[in-house]
Amino acid sequence: MELPERESMEYDVVIAGGGPAGLATAIRLKQLAAESGSDISVVLVEKGSEIGAHILSGAVIDPIGLDRLLPEWREASDRPLTTEVTKDEFLFLGPGGGVKIPTIGLPRLMDNHGNFIGSLGNVVRWLGQQAEALGVEIYPGFPAAEVLIEDGKVVGIATGDMGIGRDGKPKSDYTxxxxxxxxxxxxxxxxxxxxxKGIIQRFELNKNSDHQKYGIGIKELWQVQPDRFQKGLVQHSMGWPLPNKAGGGSWLYHFDDNLVSVGFVVHLNYENPTLSPFDEFQRLKTHPMIRDTFEGGKRIGYGARAIMEGGWQSVPKLVFPGGCLVGDSAGFVNVPRIKGSHNAILSGMLCAEHVAAAIAEGRQHDEISAYENAWRGSEIGYDLFRVRNVKPLWSRFGTIVGIGLGGIDMWASELLGTSLFGTLSHGKPDHATLKPVAEVKRITYPKPDGVLTFDRLSSVYLSNTNHEEDQPVHLQVKDMDLQRRSEHDVYDGPSARYCPAGVYEWVEEGGAPRYVINAQNCVHCKTCDIKDPNQNINWVTPEGGGGPNYTGM
Structure with missing residues (x-):
């Protein structure tokens, strides 16, 4: 059937995404308009059911972004961050024990004192309130599903249609x-x-940058016993349970009232297709230097999401005709610090300042080249430039040697203002690193005990994930025969392991494998879109409001 034309609304600025970067952009635009005595109309859409519903982070937050955007935030009665870091610990774990690494030997940029521990989701909810108070129109539950392009220029976005059945046909409630x-x-x-992803390809924004690198971060939120709680403690580890050539590490953050955020990051350039980031995380909690924290505690939250890890050399061109990239759309995470929200806010502010200047000059739909030219010389660029070789060194030499060389390089950048290695490239993209299952030693994982370690489905339950079941599957397999011949036959179905939500299964049916996609379980982490060895899975937005509904994450 022929679809009806969409209704349209006109604004000065349209923002897709209600995280820290999008909200900072919106807030700063309104601040600048007020300072100049003008008005800038701003609309922001967010695919989650509410602002903050899809936000997941550790999180130890560098307050520089909040301090610049809303300097009065520390005095607010409803301030979203109240726990300051009081103690830093770094552990290197082996199978049966480990050592604490003296923090005096670590580069100063790794010091977390002066930072805050909390829920980034709560920070984003608070930012949403500040944005609405300034006049930003915010529409949660409306995913940006399409970029509108006319005469080679981006002129806005279209939200997704609602009420389409699994068969692709409009239902009675179609909108x-x-x-x-x-x-x-x-x-x-x-x-x-x-x-x-589509805009980067369409305008070749990554033509002059290295390919992007990724990790998957998996997190649980625990309410622990008071005698196991150390308010303000920040603890990071590396080493076990991951093998030396598989990069990653853990965090434990103690904050608020007996809450502990525990999480695990696995770099997605791992080689063994039988490795399961979810199960590695569960194993981590059994380590003798970790497990005591959770004795008598209760797991109250779970979630997962991809992390941008390419850094300085992987940031694409930030501008295209009619728009800009901000925050993690650009890849502004500082990998060794495991922090990106501060740069997300700063990038939103920087973008807003250049967009507001363009609007004041009467321009529209052009490239904001001043923003592109400014970021590398800003605090964002300085933050990323100092650590640009940590991830390549880790990938190239493994955890023990790579982290040691990365630490030396960070000290050199800090003390001498230069790197010992120049700027290293990242090697293969993450989807190209898996080895055929015949070439690796298969990893087997213990069964969960339901007390300290858990299965995927009970974990997804805690994420409050929900999708309307009668809708098109938003995890699109381009070539199902290729998926069987390669993903299944060559790599032994790694999607069933790298997915932290039990979305993918290979089942035997009539003597042949059949690919089952449990799309309703999807927590929108995007790992499948990144790690599939043939780039044969395409993640698109589901119907609005679907996905996780994180609380306190």
């Missing part, structure tokens, strides 16, 4: 999406955003 048109469109979708 056409809305066109939101603007002089400039800002993509703030976070890691591996579906629109951002």
């Amino acid at each position: 056409r999406g809305m066109e939101l048109r603007g002089k400039y469109t800002i993509l703030a979708e976070g890691a591996r955003g579906s629109l951002t």
Whole structure:
């Protein structure tokens, strides 16, 4: 059937994504308009059911972004961060024990004192309130599903249609999406955003940059016993349970009232297709230097998401005709610090300042080249430049040697203002690193005990994930025969292991393997879009409001 035309609304600026970068952009635009006595109309759409519903982070937060954006935030009665870091610990773990690494030997940029521990989701909810108070129109539950391009220029976005059945046909409650048109469109979708991916390809924004690198971060939130709680403690580890050639590490953060955020990051350039990041995380909690924290405690939250790890050399061109990239859409995470929200906020502010200047000059739909030219000389660039070789060294030499060389290089950058290695490239993209299952030693994992370690489905339950089941599957396999011949036959179905939500299964049916996609379990981490060895899975936005509904994450 022929679909009805979309209704449209006009704004000065359209923002896709309600995370720290998108909200900082919106807030700063409104601040600048007020300072100049003008008005800038701003609309922001967010695919989650509410602002903050899809936000997941450790999180130890460098407050520089909040301090610049809203200097009064520390005095607010409803301030979203109250726990300051009081103690830093770094552990190197082996199978049966480990050592604490003296913090005096670590580069100063790794010091967490002065930072805050908390829920980034709560920070984002608070930022949403500040944005609405300034006049930003915010529409949660409306995913940006399409970029509108006319005469080679981006002129806005369209939200997704609602009420389409699994068969692709409109149902009785079908509602056409809305066109939101603007002089400039800002993509703030976070890691591996579906629109951002398309825009980068369409305008060749990564033509002069290295390919992006990724990790998967898996997190649980625990309420622990008071005698196991150390408010303000930040603890990071590396080593066991991962093998030396598989990069990653853990965190434990103690904050608020007996809450502990525990998480595990696995770099997605690992080689063994039988490795399961979820199960490695569960094993981590059994380590003798970790497990005591959780004795008598209760797991109250779970989630997962991809992390941008390419850094300085992987940041694409940030501008295209009619818009800009901000935050993790651009890849502004500082990998060794495991921090990106501060740069997300700073990038949103920087973008807003240049977009506001363009609007004041009467421009629209052009490239904001001043933003592109400014970021590398800003605090964001300085933050990323100092650590640009840590990830390549880790990937090239493994955890023990790579981290040692990375530490030396960070000290050199800090003390001498230069690197010993220049700027290293990242090697293979993450989807190209898996070895055929015949070439690796298969990893087997213990069964969960339901007390300290858990299975995927009970974990997804805690994420409050929900999707309307009668809708098109948003995890699109381009060639199902290729998936069987390669993903199954050569690599032994790694999607069933790298997915932290039990979305993918290979089942035997009539003597042949059949690929089952449990799309309703998806927590929107995007790992499948990144790690599939043939780039045969395409993640697109599901119906609005679907996915996790994180609380306190």
